[in-house]
Amino acid sequence: MAKSIDVSDLNIYYGDFLAVEGVSMTIPARSVTALIGPSGCGKSTFLRSLNRMHEVIPGARVDGKVVIDGQELYAPEVDPVEVRRQIGMVFQRPNPFPTMSIYENVLAGSRLNAKKLKKHAADEIVEKSLRGANLWEEVKDRLDKPGAGLSGGQQQRLCIARAIAVEPQVLLMDEPCSALDPISTSAIEDLIHDLKSDYTIVIVTHNMQQAARVSEDTAFFNLAGAGKPGRLVEMNATRKIFSNPDEPSTEAYISGRFG
Numbered sequence: 342m343a344k345s346i347d348v349s350d351l352n353i354y355y356g357d358f359l360a361v362e363g364v365s366m367t368i369p370a371r372s373v374t375a376l377i378g379p380s381g382c383g384k385s386t387f388l389r390s391l392n393r394m395h396e397v398i399p400g401a402r403v404d405g406k407v408v409i410d411g412q413e414l415y416a417p418e419v420d421p422v423e424v425r426r427q428i429g430m431v432f433q434r435p436n437p438f439p440t441m442s443i444y445e446n447v448l449a450g451s452r453l454n455a456k457k458l459k460k461h462a463a464d465e466i467v468e469k470s471l472r473g474a475n476l477w478e479e480v481k482d483r484l485d486k487p488g489a490g491l492s493g494g495q496q497q498r499l500c501i502a503r504a505i506a507v508e509p510q511v512l513l514m515d516e517p518c519s520a521l522d523p524i525s526t527s528a529i530e531d532l533i534h535d536l537k538s539d540y541t542i543v544i545v546t547h548n549m550q551q552a553a554r555v556s557e558d559t560a561f562f563n564l565a566g567a568g569k570p571g572r573l574v575e576m577n578a579t580r581k582i583f584s585n586p587d588e589p590s591t592e593a594y595i596s597g598r599f600g
């Protein structure tokens with residue numbers, strides 16, 4: 342199920358504006374890769390290029406290659422809508438469908454994928470996904486209540502349940518804990534740890550400790566200068582990035598000297 346991702350010479354544009362330049366990296370399967378770097382260096386833009394969400398913005402485009410287990414993501418025959426279904430994404434702010442029940446929130450993606458879902462199969466998906474997102478025990482007695490009635494941390498876990506319900510190959514997370522308190526953050530981090538045995542996870546985070554805690558590899562992005570595009574400075578084992586990075590600018594960033 343989990344897939345590795347090979348990115349080569351990827352340039353990412355908003356119209357004429359080159360936001361991210363020349364990224365090449367290999368993101369290993371069944372592992373967590375953290376993307377770090379100062380504001381505006383293109384972490385979210387890069388993340389969205391991995392499931393073709395970037396192109397949703399008018400005029401936005403990429404050139405270069407993204408290959409997921411041998412399949413080129415930007416090949417002409419690939420349907421971007423299908424890609425977005427297969428590569429799950431969790432955003433900064435939990436965004437459950439507010440009036441939809443917890444049960445239906447989990448199934449939202451599966452209902453799009455399968456025309457008719459039998460009650461028994463639907464129940465199974467809901468329980469498995471909520472268990473996978475570490476939320477089952479907290480909500481099993483109120484599955485018919487609206488998603489908006491949950492706490493922020495529970496809502497974020499509900500969004501993760503919704504993302505994993507379709508059994509994606511890859512899970513992209515854009516600062517999934519930035520709107521959460523420390524206890525909910527810790528629950529999500531534990532969950533990320535559990536999920537990585539099944540999924541390839543890429544997470545954008547501003548929190549250095551979080552990158553150090555949850556990821557195997559870390560990619561440090563930076564701007565080459567004001568008005569210049571973001572680029573990948575260094576990707577290495579997280580252990581190495583936080584103890585003995587190859588690049589002085591990585592060292593400066595992680596030690597809090599800029600960014």
Ligand SMILES: Nc1ncnc2c1ncn2[C@@H]1O[C@H](COP(=O)(O)OP(=O)(O)OP(=O)(O)O)[C@@H](O)[C@H]1O
Binds near residue numbers: 378380381
């Ligand atoms: N919809 C958009 N249209 C035009 N430019 C955009 C758009 N979204 C982002 N950008 C620009 O692309 C560059 C990279 O932005 P991006 O949000 O990817 O950076 P980031 O590293 O994720 O930042 P942050 O850490 O602040 O979230 C910035 O110069 C930003 O202004």
